[in-house]
Structures are given as C-alpha cells and as structure tokens.
Amino acid sequence: MSQLVETARQQLRGAVLAAIEGAIAAGELPKAPVPEFALEVPGDRAHGDWACNAAMAGARAFHAAPRKIAEALTAHLNLEGTFFTKCEIAGPGFLNFTYDPAFYGRVLMDIESLGDGYGRSDVGKGKRVLVEYVSANPTGPMHIGNARGGVLGDALSAVLEAAGYQVEREFYVNDAGNQVNRYGLSIEARYMQHFEPGFPFPEDGYKGKDVTANAEAFIEEHGDEYVDRPSEERRQALISFAIPRNIQGLHDDLKRYRVEYDTWFHESGLHESGAVDRVVELMREKGLTYEKEGATWFRGSEYGSEDFVLLRSNGVPTYVVPDIAYHYNKLVTRGFDTAINVLGADHHGYVPRLKAAIAALGIDPERLKVVLMQMVTLMRDGKPEKMSKRSGEAITMANLLEEVPVDAARFLFNSYEPNTRIDFDLDLAVKEDSQNPVYYVQYAHARICSILRNLAEDGITPRPCTSGELALLTAPEEIELIRLLSNFTDEIAGAARAMDPARITRYVLNVGTLFHKFYNACRVKGVEPELTAARLCLCTAAKTVLENGLALFKVSAPERM
Template sequence: MTNLISDAFIQAKELVMKAMGELVADGTFPAEPVPAFNTEIPADSKNGDVSTNAAMVCARPFRNNPRKIAEAIVSKIDLNGSYFARCEVAGPGFINFFYSTEWYATVVATVLEQKEKYGETDLGAGKSVLVEFVSANPTGPMHIGNARGGAIGDCLASVLEKAGYEVAREFYINDAGNQIEKFKTSLEVRYLQIYKPETELPEDAYQGQDIIDHANAFNEIYGDKYVNADSEERRQALCDFALPKNIQKLHDDLGKYRIQYDKWFNESTLHKDGSVQRVIEQLKASGHTYEKDGALWFKTTEFGDEKDRVLVRENGVPTYLVPDIAYHYNKLAVRKFDKAVDIFGADHHGYIARIKASMTALGVDADRLDIVIMQMVNLVRNGEKYKLSKRSGKAITLSTLLDEIPIDAARFFFNLREPNSHFDFDLDLAVSQTSQNPVYYVQYAHARICSVLKKMNEEGIEVKSLDKAALSVLTAPEEQEMIKHLATLPNVINEAAKAYDPAKVTKYVIDLATMYHKFYNNCRIMGEDESVMQARLSLSLAVKQVIKNILDMLKITCPESM
C-alpha cells in the first residue's frame, strides 16, 4: 500500500543515518550508538515538510552542541534522487526537509493511478473484527441515539475495511429476558383494554402508541379469542405477532439508513443452544464465583469493577449479564474474531469492566474487546433544543428523522464529532443548501470539479494523462497545500481506525473541500498555459477521486451537479 508521507519519513531518517555514518567514519563524531529519534510533520509549514530531532538526541553521545551536530549532518546529506529539494537547520538543532516538485507530482500521479483504492492501508491485514452497533431492543422504534450509533458504527466498519481489516457488521437482538417480558405485559394490557377498559397499565410498562397499534392489529385478526385464554398463552401469542413486525421494522429503517448487517444475532439462540448455562459452569469452574443468599455471584471486583455482580438469582434465573457474557464469549472464543468492537451509549459505561472481567475469567484476552462509548445527541431547531421523552412515545425516532432530513446529512453529521463527545444536531442546517452545511459543502466541491470537466469537454479541451515531469509545474502554494493533504489520507485512515473515530475522516474531507474551493478561486484552469491547465486538471481529478473515495466509504452520495 502506498503511503508517500511514511515513505518520506523513512527516506529522511535514512538520509540522516547515512550522513551520521559518514561523520563517524571521518572522525567528526565518536562511534557511539544513535538514540531513537523522531520524524514528524511540523505544525508550521515554514519549518519544512518533515522535521527530525536527530541532532538534539545525539548531543550527549556525540558530546557536542545539537545545532553544530545538525549543521554537520546537513553538510553531508545528499538529496539527489530523494523526495526532498532542500534541508536546513532550525532553532536549537532541528533538521527540516522540504519536498521536491517530484514528490508533489508523485502524489498526484499515485492518486490517479490507484483510483478507488487510494487511501487503503494494510494496518489490519490478516485480522478480523466484528463491529456490533445499534442493537436496539426490538420492543419499540429506534430513537435518536440509535441514529447516531448506526452512523458511527457503520462508518467505523467502513474505515476499518479501508485499513485492511476483514470486517463483519452485527446486530444483537435482545429477544429474551426482562425487556421481552415487559413487552408482553404491555401488549397484553393494551389488548385486554379493548374489551375491559378498566384494565390498568403498569407504570413501568411501555407507553408508546406502537404498543396500542400492535394490540389493535392483533385484535383485528383474532378478535376476542385470547381474552379468556391463559395469560401466558395470550402473552406469547401477542409477542409472536408483534415482535417479528418490530424486528422487520428495524431491518427496514436501518436499510433505509444504508446499513446492511452481515448477521442479526438472536439472544434467544444462546439460551436454546446451552451457551448461557455453559458460561455459568465455566465461570464457576474458574474459581471466580461464590454463593450468597441463595444467588450465584461473580467476583468482578477482582478485575476492577466497583462491586461483585449477581449471575444467577435466588429463583435460579440468570441475570441479563449472563447472556451478554455468553454473546461476547461467542464472538471471541467460538467464532474467533481477532477483535470485537461494541458501540455503546454513555449509560453503559459501567458495563465495560464487568464484561472485560468475564472474558478474563473465561480465559479470553480482554484486550481483544474494545468498547466505544457514544454520548447523547440533542436535536436543535430554530436554535432551540427539543425536549424529548421516549417514555411518552413522543421521541423523534430514526424513521421520522430520516423523513425530515437527507440520509446523506444524517450519516455525515453524526460523524462530525468524536463518539464520546456530546453533539447538537442542527436540523435546520442539515437541510440547508449552503456552504455552512458541511456535507453539502463537500458534495459541492465534487460537483464543482465535475462542472469544470464538463465545461472543458464542451470547449473541446481534452484532459490528458500526464507523467510526473508534466505534473511538476504544480508549484503554487494552494496546489502544494492541497497535494500534501491528499498524501495524508492513508495516515488519516489508520488514525481513524486506531482511535475508532470516523470523525477524523469527515474532518479530513471537509478540509480537502475547503482547499479545493480556495484553489478554484485563486488558480485559474481555463485560459492558462496548456501545461499548467492540464496539470491543474489532473490535480482536480485527483481531488475529485479522493472526495468520491471518502463519500463512497461513508455511503454518502457523490453528485456530479448541484
């Protein structure tokens, strides 16, 4: 995989090491081991494109002033055939390298040659990762938090794929346990109320209109058949009727959101195939459990949790924690993914320690499980926050959100901030067609390039395929700033993958769009000398390709006209 920033770093280090070798050979410096030194991109471009502190870390072994060491090194560096035009000493002894026109030309040529593969890396080559996200309870519609989790999870999976990982997307369906029992109770009461209006709905039952709708739809088919039936029979019939409809709605809404899962994993399968009971026995055998007050406890405090947790209640029923342990054990020990990544809401923060503790107790490396915590979202309209209540059934759902704003905007906006940051989602901005709308701004940059190419075609101007020598005329500051940015994409992909943060990619493409708009306004294309015009067309094509690569990765449309 091509990474011209990394290649330049390696080359700068090799040039410095070669010069040091010559200085040791001629007796200028003593034959001492060279300490590890850094190469980096300076914060200020005036200080070069690649900078190293090699001379400064060698002050002690070489028993000399860092600046004098740097000057000696620079005097020996031969830049012929390298990516650099010059190098110089700055400050107390930094050695700063400046890219040659050939390096800039190589970047543009590489993007145009690799096309849709440009930006791919081998960070995760040979490693598999399972990304589990949304996993909303199938007892009601998905809310605004699920909208953020869906965008973050799906785009993160795409970033990991771009970084070379073998990625699977998964939705965990909680179709067993207390939530389902509450769902059954809510449906039963709403059904009975049709015939017995005095039937009271428990305070902790689901209050939403969707429960009433399910009960009415069930009644239209079955009438009073289940009014006098055994309660458990009635509850199960209602659940069997409503739950598949809710799960299908999850499929439909997430499909509309451009999310396709590789697997929908049912919690119930873990109960049916004995996985839940096996995990209990394995934990008991590990020596990390004890019995107290008739219940089975897990010593999670031994692994950093704030208190021990109940695994099996007095009545012999496992707590919600056990199937969750079984599910994560299934991911890592049974299906043997190298990594499992969960996207969780902030209210699950305390859950991390006990799940990792369970993996360690079961002999699984807990470092193979990573959990991304996602903060809450506030919807904003006309500068004011909506006050939402999921309990009252008045929350904006994922479905209604996608009816109000473009899907492109939803996917892009929810990835504008690092997941663990609070986010105000401006509904007015999301539908606006202005440069203030970041997704519109990026899409417009792509459409603007398409417009330039279309105009050239109408003028009978052919866009030529240029070699590196012809691309070396790209020397304007706006051009070189943009080319350096293009070169950083592989590093940005790696950083986003390591940090589990797709926002690094959206920021990158916003910056690229800003640079292109600046270039467009300051660097003429049509009417310039043929060599400059063709080189700038090639640069425009490279920018267009990178914008498309990123928007395609994020599953956001890439319009050719706006």
C-alpha cells in the same frame, strides 16, 4: 494501494539513521545505542513537510545539546534518491524536511493510477474484526442516539476495511430478558384494554405508539381469541407476534439510513443453544465464582472490576451473563481477532465488568475495544427539541429522516469524535448553502464535474500528464491541495487506529475548502495547454479523493447541484 507517503517516511528514517551512523563514525557523536525518534507531518507546513525529533531524542544518549546533535546529523545527511530536497534545523533542534517538487506530480499520478483504490492500505494485515453497533432493543423504534451509533459504527467499519482489516458488521438483537418481558406486559395491557377498558397498564411499561399498533394488528388477526387464555400464554403469543415486527422495523429504518449488517445475532439463540448456562459453568469450573445469600457471584475484584452477581437466588441470570456468553462467542467460538462495540456513554460502568469477565476466562481483554459515544441533542431555532421515549413522544430516527436528508444526517453525525456531545442543528442540516458542511463538500465535487463538462464542450478532456507538465503546478494553492491529497491514506490508517471515523469527515471538508481556494486562485481554462492539462489532472485527483472519502460513510457525491 498508495505507498508514497509511507515510502517517504521510510526514506527519511533510513537517511536519519545513516546520518547518525556517519556522525558517530566521524567522531562527532559518541558511540551509543540509536535512540527511538519520531517522524511526523506537522500541522503547519510553513517550515517543512516532515519533522524529525532525532536530535532531542538523542540528547541523553549522546550527552550533547540537541542543536549540536542536529548540526552533526545535517552534516552527514544524504537525501539523494529520496522524495526530499532539503533539511533545515528549527528551534531547539527539530529537523524539518521539504519534499522535492517532483513528489507532487508523483502524488497525482498515484491517484490517477489507483482511482477508487486510492487511500487503501494493508495496515490491518487482514486481521478479523467484528464491529457491533446500534443493537437497539426490539421493544420500539430507534431513537436519535441510534442514528448517531448507526453512522459511527458503519463509518468505522468502512475505515477499518480501507485500512486492511477484514471486517464484519453485526447487530445484537436483545430479544430475551427483562426488557422483552416488560414489553410483553405492555402489549398485553393494550390488547386487553381493547376489550376491557379498565385493564391496568404496568407502571413501568412501554407507552410508545408502536405498542398500541402491534396490539391492534394482533387483534386484526386473532380478534378476542386470547382474551380468556392464561396471561402467560397470551403474553407469549403477543411477544412472538410483535417482536419480529419490531425487528423488521429496525431492518427497514436502518436500510433507509444506508446501514446494513452481515449478521443479526439474536440473544435468544444464546439461551436456546445453552451458551449462557455453559459460560456460568465454565466460570464455576475455573474457580471464578462463589455463593452468597443464594446467588452466584463472579470474583471480579481479582480482575480489575468489582464482584457482581451472575445468577440471582432464583437461578435467573443477570443481564451481564448473556453478554459474557456473547463475547465468548465472538472471540473464542467465532475467533475474531478483535471485537469492537459502539455503545452509549451510559455503558461506561458496564465495560470494566465485561472486560474482567473475559479476562478471567483466559481471553486478552485488549481484544475487546469499546467506543463510547456521548448524547445527542436535537436543536431547532437554537433550542433543544423535547423527546421522551417512555411518554411516546420521542423523536425517532425515522422521524429525523423524514425531515433531514440521509446525506446530511450521516455527514453531520460523523463530524464529531465519539466522546463529544452533539447539538444536532436541524435548521443547518437542511440548508443548501456553504454553511452546511455536507453541502459545502458536495458542492466542491459538483464544481469539479462542472469544470470537466465545460472543458469537454471545448474538446479538452483529462489525459495522463508528463512529470514535466505536472511540475508546472507551483502555485501555493496547488501545492497545499496536493499535500493534503497525499495524506489521505495516512488519514484513513490514523482514523482506524484511533477508532475515530470523524477524522475522514473533517479531512474531506478540508479537501473541499482547499479545492475552492485553488479554484478561486488558479484558472484551469484559458492558460497554456500544458498547464490546463496539469490543473485538470489536479481537479480529477481532488474529485477522486472526495468520492473515495464520502463513500466511506455512504454520502453521495453529486455531479450537479
């Protein structure tokens, strides 16, 4: 794993702390506890590669103006043996540090050495994280929101793994409860209508084409065998037939979308094992419940939520009880350090209830992290595409993938922060030009491969460069690109902390942009052999970072376009 940027950070911290101690020892600053200060890479690198706010942070402790503190610190600052060559004071007292030119060569050597391991770190310290995402009801095909959730959860899992967490991916199959009962009523109606056209269809039933298709498939196997059976028996047979078919459909569609799971966890298993009943009993034993009008309520108001019903007056659990049992299973039974749920924004009211329940059970609610994602609107010719799951006219995830390449779908869905609504432009997604972000990034990779092929025809291939040769890379476009490549490990760690894998999509887009800029400004072929070798090293480093970044969200890096 790359430690260069982290090493630079630690070098700066040590140098600033030593400067503070030196200024105190010289009597230029009063004795006082050293204040906490920040070191960060500024968005605008025009004034330096790192910025430090130690002077501002120390104003109160040292009873002095930040500018005066900054002057005292720079007088005692020793950068010898670090990756930095100078420090300047800016504005009210910021300390801006500039890399020694040799640092850039070290970055390229680091990328060459680590290859597909470049970008990885041990920030997560091997902590076990369970990421649950999509978890669509097995009562029909997946919709566009599931397409967004699929790539979000998948990319987040990959980012966490790259940041040093031990990650498992899970799909929670809601194969029990009201929605399955309603699906059973719907498919029963379609089955019976085949033999009795006037058989009523439930008012709130599922009208998708898959319901009819499952009923017809059942008829092919069983004919009219169940027409005269009791309704409950008939409905159960139809559910037992259709739900596994639907789940297999979810498997197939997700696999086509490059989404695969370590575990498919079935809600029905929680009921069958008695886990749902046990969690209610546990809450009773802890004095967390009370009875009202025949129902069993949870004292949620004592844990930051609101009181809510666990068991209805007929003894049937509400929808939240299996979810409490499920999260108890995640965090206690299976012992994950953290559980991350990727959910639609319509779950925002549900999250406080779930956190209150697990807190009441003695589980730190901070171990449950929830990523809420906003809605997706499909756009064509600048207008929204209509979709309605209940009418049977929904644009499903499978429909989307028939029209849009998987690379484009995954890249574009992962281009937005989870809490941002998406207007997914179907016309843009299929364009093969620089307006399409995924095409633009992939073209940068293909362009590098073309450079390598053309040079290879002349007998010039990438080779390890000396630090002296790499020091020839001084053009602004070269330095700007190397700086960005050096930040890859930090970007992944930051995306993991923020649970926002879209940061990596934006990052590789920036790498593509800066590579195209470098390509247009700096010739690789036809210059001095040493400079050609150094620029070739930069090309292969950019190629490695593009490949590693795209791999995090399973987007291909083509060699020809």
